[in-house]
Amino acid sequence: MMDEGTELSLTIAQIVQRLKGTNLHSQIERQAKECLHRPEIKLESLKDDVRHFLKASGWEKKLQNAVYRELHVQPPPCHPATPPEHTKEPLAYMRKAQASWEKRILKSLNSMCTELGVPLARKRPAIEQKELTNKWNEMGTDEPDLSRFRPVYAPKDFLEVLISLRNPNHDSSEEASSKSYWGLVQVPLQVRDIPQMREAYSELCLTSGQLGIDDLTHVPPDLFESEHIRIGKKVLSEQDSAAAQQYSRQGCPTGLRADLWSLILNSTNSPEDVLHYNQLKAGVIHHDLLVDKLIYKDVKLTASNDDYYFVFEDYLYQVLLCFSRDTAVLDHFSYNSATPPKSYIQGRVGEEEFAVVYPPNGVIPFHGFSMYVAPLCFLYNEPSKLYAVFREMYVRYFFRLHSISSSASGLSSDPCNTMMRLLVIMLKHEVTGLRSRAGVVTPGLRVARTVRRTAGFPKTDIGGEERLRN
């Protein structure tokens, strides 16, 4: 491996390259030029004076937050000979499984198009564009006939793929499997043990306060809650992403949660962001995509309006339809094991100048996709802001929930196997007894349903199911 100095230089060079040409870069440039008029900027100490000005005016903090954001998504430094597909996913059998899964999805989408005689994308006629513009804020009132359309896949289909993942170099003989994995995911990925988890989640220890536990009605607020809220307000006034992330480990007060999350994600709602959102909206108006029907159907089936629990159905359309048109999302495929689907316009197959990505953001929505957006609707009431936060959440975290990856943050290791490990350690004796007497016990971790809890009706089932096979 490279030495630390080389690794750091490479990381810095990559971050500088990423930030060049961004909105923040042009703003800082403009500020640096304008500050030259100021009396405190001297020629002989030009560089230091400009730096000092940028620090005092808060621009250095904004730059720090942007660098912190890039560090979150940048893949770890790797050997110079590493090919790009290895950076996305280092294990060959996982790459193969992901490619095979993607092929299934593409075939399914293609066959639906062919059966229904519907194109994947078309330009909307002018009348239709006008209609859609008029009803943009109330798309939920529309009740189109979507009975012919079916979701491309559901979370249980993906779960079956994860369960069937096997390393061809792994010993799966009977003797080996008796010592092997207790959970559904049979891949030998590194999972933190209890001491490591204690260290990683030290803020969850009994001596540390937590909102949701130490702010209940019967607990005096002076013990923890008041002070924690005061610190939260201070963190927000400092506008420091890293500090906000650290703060949130002990819980976010309800009134500060929206601002804290957007600070942690470095998600802004500047005029440029609003402009970008409106451009995406124009993309929705001008072109009709098949995935729009999939989104409509998904929202209607999973997160449509309910008088008591969820009244934000319109927001879901306003976010998800725009999300499908956002080519900025394509950046995340450099660290996602998935690959965006490709097509050719006007039937010009094989001609690269007519090659396009479909949908424009490279993400085909599946049954339950709207669940990713639904919880955020409770926090943000402005569509462009809601959109910006959702997009950042997706390219940092949510994409891992539906791609096959060996990443430590990926679905195959955390949280599936982490949960399993904890369960096994806690229930060791009981599980051993059951296993030996009754054959295979499948605790049935329903990973995808953990997302459903936040937008569906409140239910008490945690998703644990035990099946004893005789």
Next chain:
Amino acid sequence: MSVNTVSCTVKPAITLQLGDAKTDTSRPGVYVIDVTLPIGQTVNIQEISFKNYYTACLTLRLLIRGEEGAAKWATCLRNRCLMPSPHTEEGSQDYYSVYRQQMLIEPDNVLAVRLILRQPSSSWLNFSVEEIKIHPCITEDPERDIPDWLSDLTHVDQLSDLQGLPDPQTVSSSIQQMWALTEVMQTNQTTASVGRFDVDGCYDINLLSFT
């Protein structure tokens, strides 16, 4: 990582295990791979790079030609860990390099390289290293002669009497700084994409393409 590699022969891996290899049911935990250079050739090694395949740790030995032609084996890397946990996937298929500076001895006049691979975990059916490459030291170019006129320009004259004017060195250094800043700002190309997904306003697609 240098691109130059020397041509070498990677011999098939030999197992090291106790007992009779044919009747023993357990898989070997140690493999030895020899990499030899063409006869008579030696190399001063800058770097050895390879791709791992489930090897947990690696020891490297070099056959070095000493004085009077006598060759001797010496260990240059001892138990370098490639997989933090031998039972789990981390590091199992990653690319690695061992650099000259990391070696215990000077890797000069090397005739052959021996890789000793260890995998204590019985979880894996096989383990090895692939794409082994030996990168030689690059010889430095001899210094080029500087033309006389260029060496004249670099000679700094000392001005004896500035007559109240600022020091030319300070002025020129400040002007250089400002020039450099403006150059940097002018030449910065934007890497942000425009955001359009259509081709000349058209985005009519019938079917997806997959290879």
